[in-house]
Amino acid sequence: MADYHFVYKDVEGASTQWDDIQRTLGNLPPKPPAFKPPAFEPAVDPDSVPKDKSWVDEKTEEELEELEDDPDLDDDRFLEEYRFSKKRLAEMREATKISRFGSVMPISGSDFVREVSQAPPDVWVVVILYKDGFSECGLLMQCLEELARKYPATKFVKIISTDCIPNYPDRNLPTVLVYNNGAVKANYVGLRSFGRRCTPEGVALVLCQSDPVLNDGQSGSDPSRKTVLEGVRKRLIEKVVAEHEDDDDGSSSD
Numbered sequence: 318m319a320d321y322h323f324v325y326k327d328v329e330g331a332s333t334q335w336d337d338i339q340r341t342l343g344n345l346p347p348k349p350p351a352f353k354p355p356a357f358e359p360a361v362d363p364d365s366v367p368k369d370k371s372w373v374d375e376k377t378e379e380e381l382e383e384l385e386d387d388p389d390l391d392d393d394r395f396l397e398e399y400r401f402s403k404k405r406l407a408e409m410r411e412a413t414k415i416s417r418f419g420s421v422m423p424i425s426g427s428d429f430v431r432e433v434s435q436a437p438p439d440v441w442v443v444v445i446l447y448k449d450g451f452s453e454c455g456l457l458m459q460c461l462e463e464l465a466r467k468y469p470a471t472k473f474v475k476i477i478s479t480d481c482i483p484n485y486p487d488r489n490l491p492t493v494l495v496y497n498n499g500a501v502k503a504n505y506v507g508l509r510s511f512g513r514r515c516t517p518e519g520v521a522l523v524l525c526q527s528d529p530v531l532n533d534g535q536s537g538s539d540p541s542r543k544t545v546l547e548g549v550r551k552r553l554i555e556k557v558v559a560e561h562e563d564d565d566d567g568s569s570s571d
Contacts, residue, residue: 419469421445421461426480433474434499441471441530442496446478446485453508454491456515463517464524470532495530502528 339345417440424432436442445461447454458475465473478485478492485492493510495503505511505523512519524530 417470418472419466421458421465421473421475424474424476426476429476429481432472433496436472436496436499438498440497441502441528441532443471443473443524443530444481444494444496445473445475446481446490446492446494447475448478448487448490451487451490457491457493457508457511457520460511460515460517460520464521464531467517468521468531468533470534471530493524495524495528497528497530502530 336345336348340348422432433442433444443461443464445454445458447458461473461475465471478487478490489506491508493505494501503524503526508515511523521531
């Protein structure tokens with residue numbers, strides 16, 4: 318009689334000689350790999366992380382503001398990265414504000430309070446009361462569409478006159494209302510309010526007679542009336558010069 322000696326499991330997961338024989342014969346599945354605990358990695362010390370550009374880019378605007386007064390962060394390279402990131406955040410905020418509008422948005426009577434009266438105090442709102450089929454309304458609307466593209470930080474909206482004011486007389490069309498901080502700052506009744514020739518530049522000058530209504534987003538969040546008027550006049554001069562050059566080119570080609 319053969320003398321078999323068996324080695325039984327005495328540790329969880331250990332294998333007997335019998336198990337090994339059975340695995341060799343294919344009667345048992347392969348032996349699972351031995352358990353290995355993950356390698357120990359010490360926790361990263363936040364103070365040891367290099368204060369490079371990637372570290373700065375991960376910070377929120379509020380975190381960057383807090384870091385500005387941190388006496389431990391006086392490294393010149395860090396300060397340079399910080400100032401760059403702060404400038405980039407400011408540019409992103411300004412770009413977002415500039416692209417806020419950019420067209421004449423149609424509204425209904427139920428939208429008026431939300432879109433006009435409750436607009437943020439730093440936003441000027443130009444409202445045109447109109448009706449389809451009126452040529453003078455169409456002409457002024459074209460001018461306002463161009464101004465809306467040139468001054469995307471100013472809000473332009475259009476509303477059918479009788480949706481805004483019941484029984485509003487057609488003889489007063491088009492009418493323009495200028496709002497800021499929930500109050501009417503100016504109103505212009507009829508196309509003649511904008512001069513003999515209704516042009517985008519002429520409309521811009523009228524709108525800015527007493528207040529800095531038009532904002533292109535390039536002159537800060539709250540430009541002065543003088544700054545806005547200078548910008549409007551500059552655009553007008555540039556357009557006149559360009560038209561004059563086009564006329565000269567046409568004459569020379571003849």
